[in-house]
Every structure is written in structure tokens, then in C-alpha cells.
Amino acid sequence: MKTIDVCLSPELIHLYDVSDKAVVVVDILRATSCMVTAFAHGVECIVPIASERECEQMKLKGYVISGERNGQKIPGFDKGNSPFEYMDENISGLKIAFTTTNGTQAIEKSKGAKKILIGSFLNLSAVSKYLLMSDDNILIVCAGWKGKVNLEDSLFAGALVDTLRKHIEPDCDAPIIAQELYLRAKDDMLNFLSTSSHVKRLNRLNIHKDIEFCLTQDKYGVIPVLNRGELTLL
Amino acid sequence: MKTIDVCLSPELIHLYDVSDKAVVVVDILRATSCMVTAFAHGVECIVPIASERECEQMKLKGYVISGERNGQKIPGFDKGNSPFEYMDENISGLKIAFTTTNGTQAIEKSKGAKKILIGSFLNLSAVSKYLLMSDDNILIVCAGWKGKVNLEDSLFAGALVDTLRKHIEPDCDAPIIAQELYLRAKDDMLNFLSTSSHVKRLNRLNIHKDIEFCLTQDKYGVIPVLNRGELTLL
Numbered sequence: 001m002k003t004i005d006v007c008l009s010p011e012l013i014h015l016y017d018v019s020d021k022a023v024v025v026v027d028i029l030r031a032t033s034c035m036v037t038a039f040a041h042g043v044e045c046i047v048p049i050a051s052e053r054e055c056e057q058m059k060l061k062g063y064v065i066s067g068e069r070n071g072q073k074i075p076g077f078d079k080g081n082s083p084f085e086y087m088d089e090n091i092s093g094l095k096i097a098f099t100t101t102n103g104t105q106a107i108e109k110s111k112g113a114k115k116i117l118i119g120s121f122l123n124l125s126a127v128s129k130y131l132l133m134s135d136d137n138i139l140i141v142c143a144g145w146k147g148k149v150n151l152e153d154s155l156f157a158g159a160l161v162d163t164l165r166k167h168i169e170p171d172c173d174a175p176i177i178a179q180e181l182y183l184r185a186k187d188d189m190l191n192f193l194s195t196s197s198h199v200k201r202l203n204r205l206n207i208h209k210d211i212e213f214c215l216t217q218d219k220y221g222v223i224p225v226l227n228r229g230e231l232t233l234l
Numbered sequence: 235m236k237t238i239d240v241c242l243s244p245e246l247i248h249l250y251d252v253s254d255k256a257v258v259v260v261d262i263l264r265a266t267s268c269m270v271t272a273f274a275h276g277v278e279c280i281v282p283i284a285s286e287r288e289c290e291q292m293k294l295k296g297y298v299i300s301g302e303r304n305g306q307k308i309p310g311f312d313k314g315n316s317p318f319e320y321m322d323e324n325i326s327g328l329k330i331a332f333t334t335t336n337g338t339q340a341i342e343k344s345k346g347a348k349k350i351l352i353g354s355f356l357n358l359s360a361v362s363k364y365l366l367m368s369d370d371n372i373l374i375v376c377a378g379w380k381g382k383v384n385l386e387d388s389l390f391a392g393a394l395v396d397t398l399r400k401h402i403e404p405d406c407d408a409p410i411i412a413q414e415l416y417l418r419a420k421d422d423m424l425n426f427l428s429t430s431s432h433v434k435r436l437n438r439l440n441i442h443k444d445i446e447f448c449l450t451q452d453k454y455g456v457i458p459v460l461n462r463g464e465l466t467l468l
Contacts, residue, residue, distance in 0.1 A: 009246060011246055012243060012381065015380070015382055145407070148246070148406050149406075149407060151411060172382050172384075173383060173432070174382065177383065177415055180414075180419070181411055181415060196407050197407050198407070
């Protein structure tokens with residue numbers, strides 16, 4: 001039987017052998033939700049970049065540069081970290097370089113994995129179906145908030161574990177913790193999340209609409225995967 | 235208002251400033267449960283030691299040496315890691331040097347904290363009452379299993395957060411996650427824990443009785459605290 005595990009923070013990733021695993025990176029608010037939305041609207045590729053400066057330099061190579069730090073768009077960048085910025089028809093065919101506080105760092109730390117997929121509530125079923133058909137052991141890597149565990153990414157991990165659990169054996173306790181959390185929250189995730197520190201932080205930035213959107217399940221069927229440093233559609 | 239936070243694994247402790255905090259170290263199965271039991275039966279002090287060899291050398295200084303690795307007593311040591319080994323009347327007045335896979339490592343990594351207290355379900359209310367009366371911000375440090383997050387320590391963290399939550403502000407999402415987990419489990423923790431990887435591991439060692447005992451709430455009123463490398467009663 002395949003195994004599933006959850007790495008609740010990128011700071012714990014050294015405890016996992018990713019080399020034989022399909023890693024699902026998740027940063028619900030809002031990096032991976034943006035990436036999935038962008039692919040659903042036809043972007044050609046997204047290059048996730050940990051450093052702000054390196055991301056900025058991609059402008060010279062013809063990339064749209066997207067970036068956020070501490071929840072706000074980086075000054076001078078083309079786009080920020082709201083999924084609504086990635087729904088435009090004009091986005092089709094574009095190449096994007098993307099840097100965020102947590103999400104792109106989590107992708108960076110997952111390098112070395114057999115596969116890296118991008119997960120969000122928006123493409124939950126698509127990711128789940130793909131993982132069920134694949135033979136790989138699974139590790140969900142939560143982006144968290146500056147190394148700390150967060151509620152929304154743990155909830156996504158729990159939701160994904162919940163869809164797979166009958167077919168896949170949990171490798172440790174973190175998948176159980178995440179699943180139990182999801183089962184407690186699933187009937188009203190928005191309300192459940194209202195206590196979360198990140199949601200409070202984002203509400204101060206007036207992006208309630210973003211949060212609601214990022215919790216929508218199965219809006220899109222796309223799965224971005226990392227190939228040689230570049231996300232493209234599976 | 236005082237704050238409360240939960241460090242779900244000792245591998246995340248660098249993310250927290252412990253210098254102004256009362257840290258509660260917890261390793262439910264079984265290090266901190268043993269320590270609390272030992273103090274309830276009159277031991278004079280316990281020196282927690284991360285390395286097996288250093289612990290062994292304490293024998294020459296007149297200490298009883300206690301040690302466990304991977305759930306089993308270290309060969310040649312006086313005692314292992316079952317709370318039932320620390321209920322003997324003859325234990326009164328003894329000095330113990332103690333090394334375990336996770337618990338003593340968590341204490342080691344918490345050094346630098348304003349205070350370090352030892353928590354377990356056995357002394358939950360005593361710890362909770364003490365923290366309510368103290369002015370310190372609080373950090374619960376879960377010992378986990380070899381760096382990974384585990385169910386039983388997270389449950390204890392949740393139980394402690396639950397007793398304090400009305401009076402103390404959560405500093406981040408981990409206290410919320412732990413509390414929600416506890417609320418889901420509290421009516422039948424033993425059954426809830428039966429899915430945990432550590433409990434499965436321990437059940438193979440035939441120590442179901444230990445697990446049941448370690449989940450008993452408020453059996454003892456003692457609070458061990460660390461002073462200059464040595465645990466004594468508060």
C-alpha cells in the first residue's frame with residue numbers, strides 16, 4: 001500500500017526522504033491558489049523563485065513578475081498575490097516569475113522530490129485523483145507562515161488525506177492530525193478559519209473576498225507540476 | 235493579555251523567542267509522565283540528559299540512571315521509561331539521571347527559557363493553575379517523535395490551551411490546531427490515540443497499561459521545574 005505523510009512546516013522537511021515521493025506543495029493563502037487560478041486561465045508557465053531580487057531580474061527575460069511579501073504586492077512588480085489578478089483573459093500564454101513569503105520557499109525546499117505538484121482547494125479533486133492513480137508515496141508540504149504551522153494549509157492537507165485515506169496508509173501522526181482538523185472544520189471552513197492568525201492578518205488588508213475564493217473546492221481541474229525549475233501543466 | 239503558543243516539534247523551536255516565556259515541555263509517552271510520577275513519589279531531583287553516555291556516567295556520582303531509546307529500556311540502566319517503575323516507595327529521596335529518545339532532547343532544546351516546567355496529563359490542572367497565576371507568556375513544547383509532530387503531545391497541548399484559552403490569547407495557529415484536535419478527541423482519548431503511530435509502536439512493546447495511565451488526568455499535583463540543569467519540585 002502507498003503511504004501518505006504531511007510535513008506541517010517547510011522547516012521540518014529535512015525529516016522526510018522526498019526522493020521517492022510525489023510532493024504536493026500547498027500555500028492556500030494565497031500562492032498556490034494563485035498558481036492554480038493562473039494555469040486555469042492559460043498561463044504558459046510559472047517560475048517559482050525564493051528571492052525577490054532574482055524574481056525581479058526575470059522581467060528582462062520577458063516574464064511577468066509577480067510577488068508578495070507579508071501579504072502585500074512587492075512595489076514595482078506587475079502582479080501581487082490575489083487570485084483575482086490571475087483570472088484575466090489576457091493572461092493566456094504568459095510566462096510568470098513568482099515570489100511569495102511562504103509558498104515559493106516551500107517549493108524551493110521540496111526540490112529533490114520525485115515529483116512536485118501544486119495543490120489548493122481549487123484543484124483538490126484533480127490532485128487527489130492523480131495521486132490515487134500514481135504509484136508514488138505522497139508527502140504534502142504545507143507552506144505555513146514563516147516556518148510556523150498554519151491552519152489553512154493544515155486544513156488542505158487534512159482534506160487531501162481525507163479523500164485518499166481509504167486507499168493509502170498514513171506514515172506518521174501528522175496526516176491524522178490534519179484529517180481530524182479538517183473533519184472538525186469542513187462544514188464551515190470560512191468561519192473556522194476566522195480565528196487563524198493569517199486570516200486576521202489578511203482581513204486587515206481587506207481581502208476577505210480572496211479568502212472565500214481560496215476555500216472554494218474543485219473550481220479548476222488543472223495540476224501544475226515542476227519540471228526543471230518551471231511549473232507547467234501536467 | 236498573556237499569550238500562549240505551541241511548538242509542535244522541537245525542530246521548530248528556533249522560531250520562538252523563549253527568553254521571556256514559561257515553557258511547558260511535554261512527552262506524554264512517556265518521559266514527562268514518568269518524571270511527574272517520580273516526583274509524586276518523592277524523588278529528590280531528576281537530571282535530564284540528552285546523551286546516553288553522559289547519563290550512564292552519572293551512576294558514578296550516585297544517581298539512579300534511567301534511560302530509554304526507541305521505546306525500550308537501555309541495557310545496563312537501572313530503570314526504563316514506564317511510569318510504573320517510578321511508583322515504588324523506595325524511590326523517595328533518590329536522585330535520577332534520565333535520558334529518553336525525545337523528552338530529554340526537548341528539554342535540552344528549551345534551555346534559555348525564562349522557566350521550564352514539566353507537563354503531562356497526570357499534572358494538567360496543577361500546571362494550568364500555575365500558568366494562570368503567573369505573568370509569563372507561555373510556550374508549550376511538544377517532544378514529538380524524532381522531530382516529527384505526534385498525536386499525544388499535540389493532544390496535551392490542546393488540553394492545556396483549552397483550560398487557559400478564556401484567559402490567554404493564542405499567539406499563532408498551532409494553539410488553535412492543538413485545541414481543536416483535543417476537542418475532537420477528549421471524550422475517548424485512548425481510542426482516538428489508537429491510530430497514532432507511536433501508540434502502535436508501543437503496543438508492539440506490550441505496554442497498553444502505560445498508555446492508559448499516561449492519559450489519566452490530574453492524578454498528581456506536582457510540577458517539576460528546571461533549575462540549573464536539574465528538575466526539582468516547584
